[in-house]
Amino acid sequence: MTQSVSCGEALISLLESYDVDTVFGIPGVHTLDLYRGLAHSNIRHVQARNEQGAGFMADGYARLGGKPGVCVLISGPGVTNACTPMGQSFADSIPVLMISSTTASYSLGKGWGCLHEVTDLEAVTRPLTALSATAGSPDDLEELIGQAFSIFASERPRPVHIAIPIDVLAQPVSTTWQRRVVPAPPAPAGSAIREAAALLQQAERPLIYAGGGAVNAAPTLTEIAERLDAAVITTTAGKGVVPDSHPLCVGGGIVRPQARDFLAQADVILAIGTEMSETDSFVERLTLNGQLIRVDIDSRKMNDLYPASIGIVSDADLAARELLFVLGAEIQDHNTASEVAAVCRSLVDELTDSESRHICMLNVLREILPGDAVIAGDICQVVYTGAFAFPVEQPRQWHYPAGYCTLGCGLPNGIGGKLALGDTPVVVLAGDGGFMFTVQELITAAELRLSLPIIVWNNAGLKQIRDDMAHRKIPAVGVDGINPDYPKLASACGCKSNRPDSEAAFRSAVTDALTAEVPTLIEVFEDSDWLS
Numbered sequence: 429m430t431q432s433v434s435c436g437e438a439l440i441s442l443l444e445s446y447d448v449d450t451v452f453g454i455p456g457v458h459t460l461d462l463y464r465g466l467a468h469s470n471i472r473h474v475q476a477r478n479e480q481g482a483g484f485m486a487d488g489y490a491r492l493g494g495k496p497g498v499c500v501l502i503s504g505p506g507v508t509n510a511c512t513p514m515g516q517s518f519a520d521s522i523p524v525l526m527i528s529s530t531t532a533s534y535s536l537g538k539g540w541g542c543l544h545e546v547t548d549l550e551a552v553t554r555p556l557t558a559l560s561a562t563a564g565s566p567d568d569l570e571e572l573i574g575q576a577f578s579i580f581a582s583e584r585p586r587p588v589h590i591a592i593p594i595d596v597l598a599q600p601v602s603t604t605w606q607r608r609v610v611p612a613p614p615a616p617a618g619s620a621i622r623e624a625a626a627l628l629q630q631a632e633r634p635l636i637y638a639g640g641g642a643v644n645a646a647p648t649l650t651e652i653a654e655r656l657d658a659a660v661i662t663t664t665a666g667k668g669v670v671p672d673s674h675p676l677c678v679g680g681g682i683v684r685p686q687a688r689d690f691l692a693q694a695d696v697i698l699a700i701g702t703e704m705s706e707t708d709s710f711v712e713r714l715t716l717n718g719q720l721i722r723v724d725i726d727s728r729k730m731n732d733l734y735p736a737s738i739g740i741v742s743d744a745d746l747a748a749r750e751l752l753f754v755l756g757a758e759i760q761d762h763n764t765a766s767e768v769a770a771v772c773r774s775l776v777d778e779l780t781d782s783e784s785r786h787i788c789m790l791n792v793l794r795e796i797l798p799g800d801a802v803i804a805g806d807i808c809q810v811v812y813t814g815a816f817a818f819p820v821e822q823p824r825q826w827h828y829p830a831g832y833c834t835l836g837c838g839l840p841n842g843i844g845g846k847l848a849l850g851d852t853p854v855v856v857l858a859g860d861g862g863f864m865f866t867v868q869e870l871i872t873a874a875e876l877r878l879s880l881p882i883i884v885w886n887n888a889g890l891k892q893i894r895d896d897m898a899h900r901k902i903p904a905v906g907v908d909g910i911n912p913d914y915p916k917l918a919s920a921c922g923c924k925s926n927r928p929d930s931e932a933a934f935r936s937a938v939t940d941a942l943t944a945e946v947p948t949l950i951e952v953f954e955d956s957d958w959l960s
Contacts, residue, residue: 431602435566435592436461438601439527440469442570445607446577448498450474450489450847452482456502458529458544461597466500474847474876477868479506481840483513484866486524488841491827492802493848494643496523496580503530503591504544507552512834514556514587519707519831520665521641523585525576526553530562533593549591558586562593566601574608581610584641584726613743614725616750620740624721625754627696627738632762633718634658635694637682639702640665641725643823645748649700650674652752657760658698659768661687663708664815666701667826672819675765678772680815680826682709686774687816690767694718701725701744704734707830723747775816782887785959786813789952792931793855793883794818796938801853803827804845806838808859809892810885836865839882843873846880853942856882860911861890867917873947874922880948881941882923884914887954918949925949931958 433441440462443451450472455463466473476482479501486497501510507528517524530549531542539547546552554560558579563569569592576588628634634656638649646669653660653676660670661678672679681687691697692715700723706712713733722729722736723744730739740747776787786809799821805811805828812828820826827845829837842856863884873880894907918925923946928934934952941948952959 432600434461434464434597435569435599435601436463436597437465437468438566438605439569439573439592440465440471442573442605442607443498444469444471446573447495451498451500452476452485452489452844453500454479454482454502454506456506456529456544458502458594459500459597462500462527475872476840477871478866479509480512480836481866481869481872483510483524483526484516484837484840485844485869486526487513487517487522487837488804488844489848490517490522490524491520491829491841492804492824492845492854494824495848496525496577497844498525498527501526501528502544503528503549504546506544507546507549507589511553511556513837514553514589516829516832516834516837517587518556520829521584521586523580524587526587526589528589528591529597530591530593532595533564534595536562536593553589556587557589558583559588561589562591563596566596566599570605570608574610577608578610582613613746614741616723616740616742616747618750620738621747621750621754624698624738624740625751627719627721628656628658628698629755629758629760631656631696631718633693633695634760634762635691635697635718636660636670637662637691637697637699637702637704638666638669639663639700639708641701642666642669642744642748643701645700645745646670646823648745648748648752652748652755655752655755655759657762657764659690659694659764661691663702664826664828664830666823667815668820668823671821673821676768678768678775679819681771681775683812683815684775686771686777688714690771691715692717697721698723699734700748703729703732705831707833782809782891782954783813785954786810787817788959789885789934790814790818792934793938796935797855798853801825801855802845802849804838804842804854804856806856806858806862807833807835808857808862808885809887810859811857814857835862838862839866839873840869842880842882843869843876843878846878847876854880855938856880858882858884859891860884860886860888864911870918870921870923870947870949877945878947879942879944881938881950882947883938883950883952885952885954886911886914914949914951923947923949925951927951929956929958934958
């Protein structure tokens with residue numbers, strides 16, 4: 429910049445210097461100076477139909493694509509609408525930058541009844557972010573944006589919210605803001621790596637438990653598993669870190685009791701890139717009988733519900749590389765593959781009728797899709813089943829945000845992810861109940877002309893809660909209701925639709941949707957004859 433521009437314009441230029449190429453949002457009277465900057469930048473703006481959709485799209489862009497997602501919102505309702513996706517990003521360690529306006533600096537905290545007023549906006553977003561801050565002047569933004577990208581690069585990558593008063597956004601800026609150098613992620617202590625290697629080499633039943641924080645360590649972890657002859661169990665976020673087809677891998681089976689029983693037999697467990705949360709296994713506490721080595725970028729994980737015998741605060745990839753080097757070339761043999769095969773076979777024992785129907789469709793879907801296809805899953809029963817029954821070969825191919833477990837994330841996550849991944853096939857998988865939370869974003873997907881199959885599993889209501897009520901002998905209340913005519917709804921939003929009544933029709937519908945010029949809503953009824 430060689431002449432004076434507004435703070436909002438300068439901020440957009442600064443974001444470009446951090447390689448931001450896409451932002452999601454809805455313009456408002458309080459963000460006009462940001463949009464003046466967007467109009468003259470190379471950054472693509474995606475207009476969501478609700479700020480919740482914008483937040484989920486930014487989350488999906490980061491979650492599927494692996495680089496920070498950005499949304500631009502007004503104060504008040506814009507921020508509060510986006511708090512739900514921000515909670516999801518916080519729970520799952522997804523790097524999302526929310527930039528919002530706020531009321532004029534001279535009115536902050538005074539409760540004057542200004543437009544879009546929240547008397548303490550930082551207090552609203554602080555529990556959902558790694559950093560929540562308000563810029564007191566234009567000069568603050570160069571530092572705050574630098575802090576945001578430093579958090580994303582070198583800490584647990586949780587969301588950041590930066591609020592800018594409307595009078596600050598309009599102020600002139602005559603200097604050129606510079607991108608700041610971000611720090612490298614933390615490396616492991618050599619002594620802890622040596623202790624971990626020695627413990628693993630002495631183990632009779634070593635096991636690797638890998639989470640979403642280990643996605644960048646995928647090839648190295650596979651080598652470690654092979655050298656130790658160690659079984660691998662992943663969380664849902666860690667699916668694909670070691671290929672599900674690998675003879676040592678149980679995949680995302682931790683949701684099944686058979687996998688948890690197998691975990692309990694391990695004498696040494698290497699837990700890497702996972703907080704070992706309740707929402708990975710959906711049991712209150714895992715049974716661990718072996719010594720626990722924890723590798724995590726978050727130091728607080730070393731002494732939480734599962735205290736570490738050896739704690740390694742480090743980026744997962746750096747720690748895995750060091751560990752592989754220290755382990756050396758010797759290959760262990762514990763006859764692990766045969767045990768893993770037995771566990772994998774047992775994962776599909778004692779299925780409910782619904783789970784059997786899920787697997788019927790998921791098996792066909794796996795056959796249809798290219799090997800690199802990515803699933804953006806909503807919170808629904810068919811996705812719960814897919815966590816252990818849908819095989820993937822690479823990390824970031826299966827997405828099911830179990831941490832915050834908020835319905836409605838699937839479609840906007842898929843939109844953001846598709847924009848991040850380009851030609852890579854992306855498929856949305858949602859239940860009829862959750863799909864209606866963000867159904868308006870069909871219009872956004874159509875406007876973008878995305879080749880996006882959207883599979884809606886219709887079980888006529890909130891079936892998980894209906895099943896839970898039945899299990900506890902509670903009469904069904906609030907779980908049944910009418911659905912729209914999905915084909916007509918899709919057409920009204922500029923999308924195609926299909927209601928396959930056979931396996932062949934389903935195959936054709938998905939195949940066609942992968943190359944269609946607009947999104948395709950594919951409605952699958954759980955009670956369809958072809959799923960029996």
